Amino acid sequence: MSASWTPPRVLAALALVVAGIYLFVSAPPPLPETGEEDLGGDRRVDADLLLELVAMENAAFRTLYTKEVVGPGIKLGLVYDEHWLRKGSQTGPLPAVALRGVAVRLDRSPADLGLFLGAEFAINRGNKFTGRSLDLFRELAQDKQPRFFYDTEQGLHTAMFPDFAVATPCVTCHSDHEKTPKTDWAMGDVMGATTWTYPRGQVSTEELVLVLTELRRAFKETYQSYLDRVVKFDLAPEVGERWPSEGLFLPDADTFMAEQELRASRRTVALLIQAVGTDEAAEVDAAY
Amino acid sequence: MQEAIDQGADLAGLGRELGCGTDCGSCVPELRQLLGQPRRRPWVPLKGPLLVAAALVLLALAPPLERVRAKGPANTGHDELACAECHLAAPGTLRQQLQANVRTVVGLRETWAPVVHQQVNNAACEHCHDRQGEDRHPPFRFREARFEEARAAIAPQTCTSCHQEHRGGRVTRDGDYCTHCHQEFELDQDALEPSHQQLADDARFETCLQCHDFHGNHLYALPETLDASFELDAVKAYLSGGESPYGTDKRFEDRRSREDEG
Numbered sequence: 001m002s003a004s005w006t007p008p009r010v011l012a013a014l015a016l017v018v019a020g021i022y023l024f025v026s027a028p029p030p031l032p033e034t035g036e037e038d039l040g041g042d043r044r045v046d047a048d049l050l051l052e053l054v055a056m057e058n059a060a061f062r063t064l065y066t067k068e069v070v071g072p073g074i075k076l077g078l079v080y081d082e083h084w085l086r087k088g089s090q091t092g093p094l095p096a097v098a099l100r101g102v103a104v105r106l107d108r109s110p111a112d113l114g115l116f117l118g119a120e121f122a123i124n125r126g127n128k129f130t131g132r133s134l135d136l137f138r139e140l141a142q143d144k145q146p147r148f149f150y151d152t153e154q155g156l157h158t159a160m161f162p163d164f165a166v167a168t169p170c171v172t173c174h175s176d177h178e179k180t181p182k183t184d185w186a187m188g189d190v191m192g193a194t195t196w197t198y199p200r201g202q203v204s205t206e207e208l209v210l211v212l213t214e215l216r217r218a219f220k221e222t223y224q225s226y227l228d229r230v231v232k233f234d235l236a237p238e239v240g241e242r243w244p245s246e247g248l249f250l251p252d253a254d255t256f257m258a259e260q261e262l263r264a265s266r267r268t269v270a271l272l273i274q275a276v277g278t279d280e281a282a283e284v285d286a287a288y
Numbered sequence: 289m290q291e292a293i294d295q296g297a298d299l300a301g302l303g304r305e306l307g308c309g310t311d312c313g314s315c316v317p318e319l320r321q322l323l324g325q326p327r328r329r330p331w332v333p334l335k336g337p338l339l340v341a342a343a344l345v346l347l348a349l350a351p352p353l354e355r356v357r358a359k360g361p362a363n364t365g366h367d368e369l370a371c372a373e374c375h376l377a378a379p380g381t382l383r384q385q386l387q388a389n390v391r392t393v394v395g396l397r398e399t400w401a402p403v404v405h406q407q408v409n410n411a412a413c414e415h416c417h418d419r420q421g422e423d424r425h426p427p428f429r430f431r432e433a434r435f436e437e438a439r440a441a442i443a444p445q446t447c448t449s450c451h452q453e454h455r456g457g458r459v460t461r462d463g464d465y466c467t468h469c470h471q472e473f474e475l476d477q478d479a480l481e482p483s484h485q486q487l488a489d490d491a492r493f494e495t496c497l498q499c500h501d502f503h504g505n506h507l508y509a510l511p512e513t514l515d516a517s518f519e520l521d522a523v524k525a526y527l528s529g530g531e532s533p534y535g536t537d538k539r540f541e542d543r544r545s546r547e548d549e550g
Contacts, residue, residue, distance in 0.1 A: 005312070005313075006313050006316075022383060022386070023386055023387055023390045024387070024390065029384070030384065030387060030388060030391065030397075031379060031380045031384050031385065031387075031388040031401050033397065033398055033399045034399040034400065034401055034402070085420055085421070085422045085539070086422075086539065087507065087539065097421075100421045101420070101421045103421070103428070104420065104421040104426065104428070107410070107414075107426075107428040108411055108414060114428065114431055116429065116431075116432040118432070118434075125474060126424075126429075128474075129434060130434045131433075131434050131436075132433055132434065132436075133432070133433050133434040134434075151433055153436055153439070153440075154431060154439075156431070158433065179476065181474075195432060195433070197431065225420070
């Protein structure tokens with residue numbers, strides 16, 4: 001032992017070794033990258049597929065709510081507007097307003113999915129597309145095809161999907177609204193667009209399921225928030241298993257979501273199998 | 289060796305003349321004893337201050353004194369919040385967190401891991417301030433592509449861009465926010481004199497909050513003229529933590545108030 005190995009230096013060396021073990025020798029599993037804690041699983045699908053899936057689910061929700069709740073509800077004397085959450089209001093949310101409720105709930109969910117609603121001729125000026133979004137929307141309104149792009153500034157995989165006038169209430173409400181900038185809407189028109197964002201380009205199947213679960217939870221909670229209010233209205237429909245087409249009824253949240261799932265699941269599962277199956281086929285090809 | 293000591297040799301002299309303590313150095317403490325020198329204990333003079341410092345740290349870590357550790361006074365209405373209501377625990381153990389960051393330093397990992405606490409995010413704020421989609425300016429909306437310029441300028445997508453905590457007020461950003469999105473107005477009927485567009489053209493953005501509250505959570509009669517609007521000083525006082533010129537009636541109360549109401 002040379003003279004330089006004095007006890008304090010030995011102690012310092014030992015401390016370094018201990019620190020090295022503490023910091024590098026991995027008894028505990030390493031943490032996943034920040035922001036990717038929920039990934040899990042090892043099979044990945046493209047984020048564009050996820051965006052396509054959520055847009056499809058959303059289209060089913062919106063159509064169901066518009067055609068089976070708002071439309072028949074208006075005929076029964078129920079009112080739907082954008083001020084439904086105000087104190088003393090006896091109205092329900094218009095479909096676009098309900099979608100905003102879904103967006104808010106998604107923002108707070110563990111899924112990193114973002115949803116924005118916009119239009120060129122928006123009733124709420126705050127929803128009016130501008131700049132690059134407006135250019136994209138005009139292209140989309142021409143060919144009625146979704147646009148997928150990567151938002152480099154925020155690092156978000158983004159997709160814009162057309163919102164079609166799918167039911168008579170879409171056309172009449174948007175044409176007749178006191179603040180509408182366009183009064184000649186027709187069935188099938190692209191009235192606006194939903195924009196969806198996701199931070200990761202590759203998504204595990206577990207993550208995909210989490211996102212779909214959270215989206216459906218957001219639908220259910222949004223619809224439930226309407227039911228919570230409607231039962232206190234002067235004109236209060238009976239909430240249960242029946243629909244407004246049968247009288248002054250509204251489906252409860254479970255009945256509503258069962259119908260939503262019935263309408264959306266077939267396409268969702270088909271798209272999932274197609275995406276995952278393609279990967280599997282590629283793996284088999286590679287193995288041989 | 290004793291002879292050399294008797295002749296006045298010190299530790300260095302013993303080493304020089306006789307080679308004492310120059311091999312492994314393990315006999316140096318005994319040599320010091322023979323020389324009548326005290327053992328080197330450099331920490332002895334620091335013992336008092338170190339003990340005081342340790343006591344202070346322990347005291348500050350005590351839960352009842354957690355406010356002592358805060359960066360500054362709580363913002364308006366946050367005086368009774370526990371630290372952990374906003375500062376949520378970071379994922380993993382401390383060791384995992386430190387290991388993750390060492391891996392980032394040496395290039396084995398891309399992102400930094402939060403240590404002990406997560407960064408305070410919008411969800412922490414919205415846990416109490418839930419506007420159920422009725423917020424006029426919900427932060428998440430600003431993540432939409434069209435708000436790129438506003439994001440670069442004032443980062444409105446995060447609550448803390450305007451509401452930095454531990455500053456003892458409400459709004460910690462200067463009133464420059466409206467200008468980034470509201471340069472042009474498309475109003476069907478604008479009864480205001482001068483018009484909204486004229487105010488924007490004249491860059492009189494300080495007038496916005498004299499009529500409108502930013503998040504739209506107050507229930508009050510909107511002033512119909514600029515003369516009838518709230519005094520700018522009253523608005524500024526409110527943003528600094530004072531009383532609200534918009535009144536106290538709100539669309540959505542915060543969580544504490546809702547719980548108090550039962």
